[in-house]
Amino acid sequence: MKRSIILLFTFCWSWVLAQNNQQTKFVQYVKPLIGTGAVDTNSLSGSNFPGPTMPFGFIQLSPDTRDAPDDPASGYDYNDKTIVGFSHTHLSGTGVADLFDVLLMPSAGEIKLNPGNAKVNRSGYRSSFSHDQETARPGYYQVLLKDYGINAELTATGHTGMHRYTFPASKQSHIVLDMDHSLDKKRGYWECRVIGAEIKVINNHTLEGYRIITGWASLRKVYFHAEFSKPFDSVLMANGNSKPHAVNVINGTAVKAAINFSTTDQEQVLVKVAVSPVSIENARMNMASEVAGWDFEQVSRQCADSWEKELGKIKVEGTLEQKQIFYTGLYHAFTQPNNMADVNGDYQATDMTIRNAPDKVQYSTFSLWDTYRAAHPLYTLTQPEKSAAFINTMVRQYDTYGYLPIWQLWGEENYCMIGNHAIPVITDAVLKGIPGIDAGKAYEAVKASSMTDHPGSPFTAWEKYGYIPEDIESQSVSITLEMAYDDWCVAQLAKKLGKTEDYDYFIKRSAFYQNLYNPKTGFFQGRNKDGKWLSPFDPLSYGGNGGSPYTEANAWQYTWYVPQNVPDLIKLMGGDKNFTAKLDSFFTLANKPGNVNGNASGFIGQYAHGNEPSHHIAYLYDYSGQPWKTQYYVSKVLNELYDTSSSGYAGNEDCGQMSAWYIFSAMGFYPVNPANGVYAIGSPILKSAAIRLPNGKTFKVNVENAGTLNRYIQSVKLNGRTYNKTYITQNDIMNGSTLEFIMGAKPNKTWGTQAAARPAGWGYINN
Known part of the structure; x- marks a missing residue:
């Protein structure tokens, strides 16, 4: 009996200590949705994004609620009702928009890569969402895409974004890759246009590519390497208003791809996307160095732990x-500021040369x-x-x-x-x-x-x-x-x-x-x-x-x-x-x-x-x-x-x-x-x-x-x-x-x- 009381006391005391340790975490006080949308839509709110990023990291993986983000510059407005996708680079709190590189969006059912003048669903794959089914904290973002019944989860390392999509049962499950998504090309302080882009199928679970784009930054080169946890059945690609077709590579100024799967109910498909401003080879290197496996929880935890260390200062x-x-x-x-150097130290200098x-x-x-x-x-x-x-x-x-x-x-x-x-x-x-x-x-x-x-x-x-x-x-x-x-x-x-x-x-x-x-x-x-x-x-x-x-x-x-x-x-x-x-x-x-x-x-x-x-x-x-x-x-x-x-x-x-x-x-x-x-x-x-x-x-x-x-x-x-x-x-x-x-x-x-x-x-x- 005495031993049981001691064990019970030890258990209770350990539980109390664990709760106290959990309560002392600084990350629990961070609310990334602060500053993401004004109550009065005629005023400023912060222009922040809610998605995960590492402290001073290169990747800012976050939802975009506009087809052509402009105002707010973060790409996400709390007052919007739909999400068009999740892009890997964003600006936090600025008055002017740019970036929004390598957008991914899961969907199910019929998909339109080029919806033309469709008014209700301009992107062809956007979805409604509710803040009641949305979570944002350091190292983690989650939202239910209501139109498709897909739960989207995001986390990040310094140069790599990690997605986890939970699909319903469907023979028409897709993940869209949009390399044309950018700040508004038709209005703004300067001309924004994609000079050239490419998407290439490497094998049945890997895509690579790049885009060269103008905008607030006068010339940006963005390279990516993407890996999928589930082999895809097919890939359809399109450039501009061209008809989507099955090819292994596509080049152009408005390229998109639909990566297609058959999924069972509640099946999870993970995607890793590494980005580099230098080369595709460096994007591969960034991923290999930072996310070798598929443990989403571990990556999310490591990101949160990095924030805990910084916030504890x-x-x-x-x-x-x-x-x-x-x-x-x-x-x-x-x-x-964001670390633009790849894991090997390579970066593009202001004279457009690659330095280390x-x-x-x-x-x-x-x-x-x-x-x-x-x-x-x-x-x-x-x-x-x-x-x-x-x-x-x-x-x-x-x-x-x-x-x-x-x-x-x-x-x-x-x-x-x-x-x-x-x-x-x-x-x-x-x-x-x-x-x-x-x-x-x-x-x-x-x-x-x-x-x-x-x-x-x-x-x-x-x-x-x-x-x-x-x-x-x-x-x-x-x-x-x-x-x-x-x-x-x-x-x-x-x-x-x-x-x-x-x-x-x-x-x-x-x-x-x-x-x-x-x-x-x-x-x-x-x-x-x-x-x-x-x-x-x-x-x-x-x-x-x-x-x-x-x-x-x-x-x-x-x-x-x-x-x-x-x-x-x-x-x-x-x-x-x-x-x-x-x-x-x-x-x-x-x-x-x-x-x-x-x-x-x-x-x-x-x-x-x-x-x-x-x-x-x-x-x-x-x-x-x-x-x-x-x-x-x-x-x-x-x-x-x-x-x-x-x-x-x-x-x-x-x-x-x-x-x-x-x-x-x-x-x-x-x-x-x-x-x-x-x-x-x-x-x-x-x-x-x-x-x-x-x-x-x-x-x-x-x-x-x-x-x-x-x-x-x-x-x-x-x-x-x-x-x-x-x-x-x-x-x-x-x-x-x-x-x-x-x-x-x-x-x-x-x-x-x-x-x-x-x-x-x-x-x-x-x-």
């Missing part, structure tokens, strides 16, 4: 919703106008090895292309957005001492990229006028302000390396923003090369990506963009009183013109959290002696503009930037200047956070009285000592400090208000 406590937003944010932030990366990594998908602000500073804390690899990739682009990336996709420069924000990313990493970077070579690339004319950065005019004239280059105010910041970064790196002449040169250029400040209007304002201000001037008037002095914003939003020298900006505006009064107006002026840019959303007054130019502005009260207002607005954004629904973001998630803002801000601090080693303090909403640092130490944040109503800081301690500064430094974090907050419902207007408490606004902080 920050441990937080808070409400369930807060943890779901936080860890889904980390998931989205760690989805890209000795470290087997070559990253792409650099949405730098967005991610330099907070996502890359987050990577330096949580992903230092990958940060070094990102920068080595950027320097390789400089070697083959002449300057650093602006917006790099599929290894190619697409010139999207303005400035050259690889510069602050490299500067930040070098100044923080990230190992694995050749600082001399990095500086060579940074300096050259700051003196070479290219789209979005016209340096000849910059040198001549001391600003960018609008009649020489549109988006002139935004370009001027952002180039001035980039120049400040070059100056800091020059100073670090003892290049005094260069420091003096670039620090002078970093003040060129002053030449566009109009003291009569109180805004940064466009002017022509003759020096005259543009008129009429309306600070509420929005620009897009040309035709206005402002990029995806208005004068109200860009007037706060001097992160390299906020004290000087305060001085330009007439001192603390005028500065804070203008900030107050910014956050309360609700008037919006009818032509608000499509990227502007998540409004609090003129603050538009849905796009990046606004992201640092709530923290600027810290610099002018009224930090309780920073706490108010940061808390408001955290609690009102993020949630766990399909419309959980206030705008496009933008490759991790929208998430990184939440991750930093929820812990209580944010890098206003992402390259000076200073983090302005806001309003933490989590009960605690612990960042596991690469040096083996842990930076901790503990919050007393955390809660939606307690948005105001009452007091702060750093390492047990009273702390009145409204910022912490990189060294505070890397030393493994403990930051303690006591929060309350009313502002403490004495904490952090002294001039000495304000964030340093000039130079790099080393203590």
Whole structure:
């Protein structure tokens, strides 16, 4: 009897431990369907995809709900009712679509590869689905294709997608392979067309092929190798509107294939698809290296385990919703940049040659106008090895292309957005001492990229006028302000390396923003090369990506963009009183013109959290002696503009930037200047956070009285000592400090208000 009681106790205790271990898994908080579709279809939602991918992996295997994806750019809209298939490459959170390579779709019954003008079933094989019969988690996606009674399951490795389709009994079961599926070829910002493609039958369980396609990336080569767990009975192929017929190979510009089977009830057919940007041989190699067998569960588990490791780099406590937003944010932030190198290190360089990366990594998908602000500073804390690899990739682009990336996709420069924000990313990493970077070579690339004319950065005019004239280059105010910041970064790196002449040169250029400040209007304002201000001037008037002095914003939003020298900006505006009064107006002026840019959303007054130019502005009260207002607005954004629904973001998630803002801000601090080693303090909403640092130490944040109503800081301690500064430094974090907050419902207007408490606004902080 005693032995039985002991065994029973041991069993129960083991069960409790197992449950506790399961409960501590970070992946359980990730909800990939966050940010996949707006409740209000006229607003932005995130533009994220729900399918499986490895951290920073090449493959993003996910359902597409549109025949010709365009908006949302991820290819999946939560509001859609049908799925057209599962393609292997996607963009996460971008405002523009591309990729959607190698689409597979299972079906049963009669199939039409070329349905012509059919209105109800345009693809010929799409199916309805329900979110009640859909599952998405790290390493796994599942959906029931209702029209066919087929259960589709997906998982992924770094370069290979794995499908598991459970069919009904049918003599007409199919898996469609569509090499024509792409972003919308008839409309968009640029021409998209398939230049050439091929599908080839290798044997009765293997297909291979490629396509060469234009789009946002000007020329992409995509090679695939696909293996089926069940030998297929036949393959029908078609190009364009040609009649499908049984052949072993087909070439063309709109090629598709129907792989045909007979299936018994609940029979599972698995497919493995490896993709390479280099060659079919490399695609084969990628599969052989990553998925030798057919164990779907093992592949899914390995993918989830990889995510568990990455997500565990920050441990937080808070409400369930807060943890779901936080860890889904980390998931989205760690989805890209993507490793474009094959398993042997081969990659296609920007000069279209095939090169080899000795470290087997070559990253792409650099949405730098967005991610330099907070996502890359987050990577330096949580992903230092990958940060070094990102920068080595950027320097390789400089070697083959002449300057650093602006917006790099599929290894190619697409010139999207303005400035050259690889510069602050490299500067930040070098100044923080990230190992694995050749600082001399990095500086060579940074300096050259700051003196070479290219789209979005016209340096000849910059040198001549001391600003960018609008009649020489549109988006002139935004370009001027952002180039001035980039120049400040070059100056800091020059100073670090003892290049005094260069420091003096670039620090002078970093003040060129002053030449566009109009003291009569109180805004940064466009002017022509003759020096005259543009008129009429309306600070509420929005620009897009040309035709206005402002990029995806208005004068109200860009007037706060001097992160390299906020004290000087305060001085330009007439001192603390005028500065804070203008900030107050910014956050309360609700008037919006009818032509608000499509990227502007998540409004609090003129603050538009849905796009990046606004992201640092709530923290600027810290610099002018009224930090309780920073706490108010940061808390408001955290609690009102993020949630766990399909419309959980206030705008496009933008490759991790929208998430990184939440991750930093929820812990209580944010890098206003992402390259000076200073983090302005806001309003933490989590009960605690612990960042596991690469040096083996842990930076901790503990919050007393955390809660939606307690948005105001009452007091702060750093390492047990009273702390009145409204910022912490990189060294505070890397030393493994403990930051303690006591929060309350009313502002403490004495904490952090002294001039000495304000964030340093000039130079790099080393203590």
